[in-house]
Amino acid sequence: MWQNLPLLPEQASTIAPRVDALFVFVLGVAVFFAGLIFVSIVYLAVKYRRRADAAAPKLIAGSLALELLWTVIPFGLTMVMFVWGALLFVEIQNPPADALEIIAVGKQWMWKMQHPDGHQEINELHVPIGRRIKLTMTSEDVIHSFFVPAFRIKMDVLPGRYTTTWFEATRPGRYRLFCAEFCGTQHSGMIGSVTVLELSEFESWLSGRAVGTSTAKMGESLFQRLGCASCHRPDGAVPAPSLVGLFGSKVALEGGRTVVADEGYIRESIIDPRAKIVAGYQPVMPTYRGLISEDGILQIIAYLKSAEQGKGEAARQ
């Protein structure tokens, strides 16, 4: 047990060294001030220790100059920390547009991952090195949190909505994945790993597995099976808004508001269709709560995002 006592976790993502650099800066400031206080206290307490023949110390009421000094300097330093930390945070929170999208669904007490080509993994995630990976995450029950220390990323995974995080791995290896938000009995067992592979190894890993149906394809068959297409097409049984090119577009709602059709909007429209009604349509769609899993909703979203949606519609027309 004595070997392997590192003081910093491995740095395996593009973000990791930058978080560590900021950490070292704040650590430097902290060590300086802690040292200043400790040395001052020990020095003053010893130098001015009470002696047997001591006279009463004279009153020193205070010093405005000193008060200003030790207000302004810490203020300045903390503002540097704030700006530096905020800039890094904005980057960590905003996945780049060209990232490879992987779905992660947390449930008590496991992680389910799905690659765009349909490969599914449990408590494991294989990713290629040097490729930006965006995780779109949700939970089937309580709040979980996706935490990979080697990448310095963490994001809570919530029921009923989507959160995202992203990383670009820089070093091949197997890194621990933890659930960081307490989620019940086996919280500490809700762990897994992220395996970073060289691109060629990643491709052979992919090809070594049974050829899956892509996530979008799964979504398409679900779309048919649940009967979505019977209304959401131009000659549908009931007038319903077309879903062609929907994802990412602005949707005008009854009442004059508009929303951007993102993952959260589509999920809400499936689970709670009456929450937001598209302008010009009747609130007639039934809820699919209980009829579709979180994975299923994400597959349909992948389908709506994909070109297949447009092609399929075009073919039917």
Added chain:
Amino acid sequence: MSAAQPPPRIHYLNVSYGIRSWLVTTDHKRIAWLYLLSITFFFVIGGLFAVFMRLELLTPEGDLVQADTYNKLFTLHGVTMVFFFLIPSIPAVLGNFLVPIMIGARDLAFPRLNLASWYIYTLGGAFTLAAAAAGGVDTGWTFYTPYSSIYSNTHVALTVVGIFITGFSSILTGLNFIVTIHKMRAPGMTWFRLPLFIWAHYATSIIFVLGTPVLAITLVLVALERLFHLGIFDPALGGDPILFQHLFWFYSHPAVYIMILPAMGVVSELIACFSRKRIFGYDFVAFASLAIAVIGFLVWGHHMFVSGQSVYASMVFSILSFLVAIPSAIKVFNWTATLYKGSVSYDAPMLYALGFIGLFTIGGLTGLFLATLGIDVHVHDTYFVIAHFHYIMVGGAVMGYLGGIHFWWPKMTGRTYPEGWARLAALIVFIGFNLTFFPQFLLGYLGMPRRYHAYPPEFQVLNVMSTAGASILGTGYVIPLIYLIWSLRYGAVAGANPWLAKGLEWQTSSPPPTDNFEITPLVTEEAYAYADAEGENDLPLRKPVDV
């Protein structure tokens, strides 16, 4: 000599006897003792939960207790320590005893309400103990939804009802202090002559009164969702789980200041007395307490940087969190500067005070890492956070509490504690504390998540160090428990002012009479009016203690 013994002096302890005279007392000094016994009980219980947690964490495998048991241990440790020990500790014991005496009043403004506060606290404690005895609760002291409101199979409702009830004792105590400090100061006791202990309790009381109702409402909502499936927090019922976190931290972040502000007040008293000088920059230290109380209400979102809250909200909470650090820094600098050209004596209370400054400094500075957005993403919900808040709550609040208990023990009991043992215990606590919690900073940055029953083997060395430290820390807490009880009977008689300190509490006898003062004092000088700028007009200096 056959002179008749003089009749014993009547004071608040011997004015009446019997359990009933204590249970129906309205004397703030006796109520302080009721609280002292109750919170000590909860401190022991909460400590025992921690003992089992640290033993479990000696090995990476979950082998001592089962996962569910471990989850209940850390939940009950947090619940008892936060709600039933730390929050009432200094205000309800030392504050209750000292607020009236320090301002020259005969009692708090509402003595019966004060007694009611203790009964309410005890009732809440009984509910929570009942929940623990019935099988416990496993949500963590933070009760995050929808786990707490829907998924947990443990006694959540009973526990939150206990905390809900106890909250009213905080509100009433805060109300009592605010009214007392406004209306019952002795003639001549102006606001800027108040001891900093009073300023700290005033600031704390504001948080009690404004913050606690929000927690109470939040816990009621959790109970409603749990019992009647009202959709408030669970998205499956149409609720919003993040809403709970906003409401919970709106109280629970200021609650951290409920725990630390009174300890800061204690430390100001100790530093002044044992360096025999007025606190450097008194006004700045006083206003820093108020600034912390006010800004402290605006930083709750820093617990939620990775919760899914908007990036802009996180930025606002980050900058406000840095701002709240500034008044704390001002206090630390002023305490340190007070030592300059002072006459420093190393009595046990001063050792606790100096230990407090050191540990609070580390706790405060590590808060900067957590306020920094880019770093918090990594360390949030890891042992880094655990270490940070234990440096504040145990290294800060408990050190302050123990320092205060030692300092005012002669006043409360009329007896002195054994100085040698006390200094030894202070040293053991300081060493044990650091050995327990410093390794947890390293564990956290390495990525060990909190609330883990079992953990990967690479974290074991640091966990073993932490458990070893905890055994030392525990020893350091047991020693005072023994010698303080011993001193009640065998301690030397203290006299009115054993420290030769300033402050109204030292002008009345020890233990004080029921009405605190024979005649209402007239205040003509500042707080901590030791020597003047020429070094004149001081009380005599005590001899230095042997090192």
